[in-house]
Amino acid sequence: MGYPFDEEPTLAEGPELDLAMLREDLIGELQAINQYEEHIAALEDEEAISILEHIRDDEKEHVAELTKLIQKLDPVQAKKFDKGTL
Numbered sequence: 348m349g350y351p352f353d354e355e356p357t358l359a360e361g362p363e364l365d366l367a368m369l370r371e372d373l374i375g376e377l378q379a380i381n382q383y384e385e386h387i388a389a390l391e392d393e394e395a396i397s398i399l400e401h402i403r404d405d406e407k408e409h410v411a412e413l414t415k416l417i418q419k420l421d422p423v424q425a426k427k428f429d430k431g432t433l
């Protein structure tokens with residue numbers, strides 16, 4: 348599945364551009380997790396599965412790091428995370 352927002356963001360420079368790039372990076376990390384999940388499900392070799400599971404979990408850590416960074420740089424987003432309850 349392709350990412351439908353491939354166009355370059357037309358944003359001002361500075362913090363908004365930084366945030367736009369970090370959001371793109373976050374999308375990439377989430378897509379990587381999905382891709383690893385697909386490959387883990389399709390693989391037969393146990394060692395390959397184990398390694399991809401480890402890499403997938405590293406990508407989940409990257410998602411957490413980027414999410415925290417985005418919250419730090421975007422107070423509105425931070426408020427939304429604080430407010431968001433399941």
Ligand SMILES: [Fe+2]
Nearest residue numbers: 376405406409
């Ligand atoms: Fe990553």
